[in-house]
Amino acid sequence: MPQYGYFLSCEEFGPADLVEQARMAEQAGFEALWISDHYHPWNDAQGQSPFVWSVIGALSQAVSLPIETAVTCPTVRIHPAVVAQAAATSAVMTNGRFRLGVGTGEALNEHIMGHTWPPASVRMEMLEEAVQVMRRLFTGEEVSHHGTHYTVENARLYTVPDEPVPIDISGFGPKATALAARVGDGYITMSPDESMVEQFRKGGGGAKPVSGGTKVCYGTDRDEAVRTVRRLWSNQLLPGEMGQVLPSPRHFEQLEPLVTEEMVRENTVCGDDVDDHVCALAAFAEAGFDRVYVNQIGPGQRGFFDFYRTKVLPQLPR
Template identity: 40%
Template sequence: MRWGYTLMTEQAGPAQLVRDAAAAEQAGFDFEVISDHYSPWLDSQGHSPYAWSVLGAVTQRTERVGLMTYVTCPLIRYHPAVVAQKAATVQLLSDNRFTLGLGSGENLNEHITAAGWPPANIRHEMLDEAVQIISGLFDGGYLNHSGSHYRVDSAKLWDLPEVRVPIAVAVSGAQSVARFALAADAMIAVEPEPGLCESWDASRGNHSPTRKIGQLPVCWDQDRDAAVARAHEQFRWFGGGWKVNAELPGPAGFAGATQFVTPEDVAASIPCGPEVEPILKSVREFVDAGFTDVALVQIGGGHQEEFLGFAASTLLPALRELG
């Protein structure tokens, strides 16, 4: 098992995220993932810097940890050929520590270019085609592509890393697993769904096993009541599930959709407070489901230093024993 730390752009500015990345490496985390958003989920989170600029700075402030987008949507806001260029550049800057995490995105971030928000089946088609384009550019040489959703005219990555950028794709069920298990180098999922990892491995057949990377929000604080209140204020959107979260267009929509969610509802699904055991209990679900990596999200942009101290002294040793 590998244990990760999340640079959550929705809850901190760029300079703090870079400092947190360096501190998380010092604390002993194995890898770090970064969200790639144009908007926060809720106004109370209050931030959303450009993830790729932050990543460039993080490559120069860290030396050991793996880096990864969790996740980038290469459908509307970004053209897949540009995503390939960004990923290759970060791989070079990080000395081959980068993994490109991709997903079909959310209306929250993609509607801003006014190109419309397609239904889920079309988004999966677009993601499939985008992965083909990105992989083709990673192969080297010139790429021409004329598909159902994208065109690429004589594109080439002029600065291509010696180590090919691994591609991880977010999946949620049998349809997306079947579509991407052979096209990707790793699996991403935010819920420890039973059988998801097993079906991913089965779909890959005789191909080599891959990383299966999950994510878990926590709200650590010496005061449990304060932790529950903070988790409710900033993370109550999480309980809607991705089928809902992918469709709402902005923070006002998430505020309205979660107006009747109580602090107790949030605390029932997110470990809150000073104890390590509730976190381990939630992590065990990912371990038992077959995940190889879990990235933790500490809720609250101003509460990272204390959490990282707790992680170094208590949480990471317990996780390594569990793993």
């Protein structure tokens, strides 16, 4: 049976709010934390984007829950040797309760240095090489690396945890899932797709942890919750590769008319129907996930945590 965690959104909330949400999550009975890693929000209505590693430092002192990035792109905006240092320090500060979730990223966050945004096949090559570099650095030994995409010279991490930081790999399609199965310490995806879990396990993932996440909007007025989702997170309903290739929040804003309120109603749990919330999370348990994370969209955070503490979490498969 899975653990249930809370998904902190750096796109929508500032550092102080995120720390307070983490405290409320722990008090409500959530067992772990995810936190997003963005340079930009998806749109200006979301309105935030704090540096995730600073927030993780604060979280390590505020709560005792395990923490994982969901997800960091260690390939373009930040060199994998620097990400390795940040992850190792986070693991030390959390007494080994930190996992590094990584993925191939989005142009929205990664293109800011002016580099060409590579196609998906190249991004996966870069991610695999980045994982190799970070794993070597986690040993605390001096590393020199001259690879296809990265150069590291005489680098050594002096502050490292007792055990290497686990690296989970995000994937939404067969190729990325195969990469996660082959080189990851775990697998991350955002849909309760049993076939992807099966591919990961049979492709080499075995019993390694599979984690998934979903977004909901709790509120006593379902229509208002639907409008909140459409205003803040219409990007999550855009089809195809737009989420990976569009370079700025204004481009996502230009596509908001494509997402209707009816699409939100059909694809996002909105309102205060307990069964709807339970079913959304239980679907991940039924698909074989080990960890399930949920994010509350919008301002109703305290009401969400009270609702989940008293009515939702007690009914979930455990």
